[in-house]
Amino acid sequence: EVQLVESGGGLIQPGGSLRLSCAASGFTVSSSYMSWVRQAPGKGLEWVSLIYSGGTTSYADSVKGRFTMSRDNSKNTLFLQMNSLRAEDTAMYYCALLLRSTGEFDYWGQGTLVTVSS
């Protein structure tokens, strides 16, 4: 059974850094397409980043240069390093698994909340 469990969210001051984790089970992270998607309070879904099975990454313009997605194959875990955080980065952050190369997110975690505020 596929499971995705995010952690690492919390309250952080503007300009600060935070690292989110997504512990995966039921499949192998290193051979999968995975993504981070966020949702600001009361707002819609916003794609953040994607990692291909080969390790190549892609980012939304809103986070490019500030966020870095990576994975630890030995721990079967996905990460999102977030630097230079801004108030507009406040959101629930979900990790998601793509089973096919057609771009849909088949499985989602429960999310971890990031609040950027002084």
Add this chain to the structure above:
Amino acid sequence: SYDLTQPPSVSVSPGLTATITCSGDKLGEKYVCWYQQKPGQSPVLVIHQDTKRPSGIPERFSGSNSGNTATLTISGTQAMDEADYYCQAWDSSFVVFGGGTKLTVL
């Protein structure tokens, strides 16, 4: 950048058909999927590759995609279908979501 446009809200009476649209330039040339999200819950994939239903999704959910518009159709809408619905497409390694549509069943 590529944009997907959805109506902010759609209302439907129980038992009737709900239709939610998603518009984008030449959207019919891309694969579109749809998610259902209920308050306080993570999104759930209900349609992928334009028309396919994942295992466990009721047959009343169907999709289509042609020209500049993709459509999610819910036949015989039930109260449990009240939720936010998001379309999503993949464009040159970038993922794009529509703004979401709140479906009210009344």
